[in-house]
Amino acid sequence: MAAAVGRNGPADRPAGPGEELPEEYWAALLNDAAADGGTRSPPIRARPLSDIGRHVLRVSCTRCGRIVEVQTADAVRLFGPRAVWKNVGQRLLDDTCPQRTGRHEEDGCWPAFD
Numbered sequence: 001m002a003a004a005v006g007r008n009g010p011a012d013r014p015a016g017p018g019e020e021l022p023e024e025y026w027a028a029l030l031n032d033a034a035a036d037g038g039t040r041s042p043p044i045r046a047r048p049l050s051d052i053g054r055h056v057l058r059v060s061c062t063r064c065g066r067i068v069e070v071q072t073a074d075a076v077r078l079f080g081p082r083a084v085w086k087n088v089g090q091r092l093l094d095d096t097c098p099q100r101t102g103r104h105e106e107d108g109c110w111p112a113f114d
């Protein structure tokens with residue numbers, strides 16, 4: 001019995017080294033789970049880029065109506081595989097948003113994810 005201390009057996013899924021999820025991921029996950037009443041698989045916006053099985057990602061702005069598309073591979077190159085899509089989408093929109101008032105609470109886009 002003593003030999004088993006510290007190991008509770010294999011995890012359900014095999015996980016390679018260095019695959020801890022970033023904090024934002026869990027924060028987003030918890031927020032969304034609370035909002036959805038506890039769904040199991042996270043919505044696409046709450047996933048890290050490396051976890052999204054799409055070639056093209058799309059985010060639209062509910063404020064200025066623009067749609068920004070990015071290849072997942074490009075997004076990974078720019079922001080890293082662990083960046084959460086909703087943060088990346090916000091950045092992409094903010095970089096090109098025409099709504100620049102200079103006031104923090106009014107500035108920037110309001111992203112809407114598929």
Ligand SMILES: [Zn+2]
Pocket residue numbers: 061062063064065066093097098099108109110
């Ligand atoms: Zn906008």
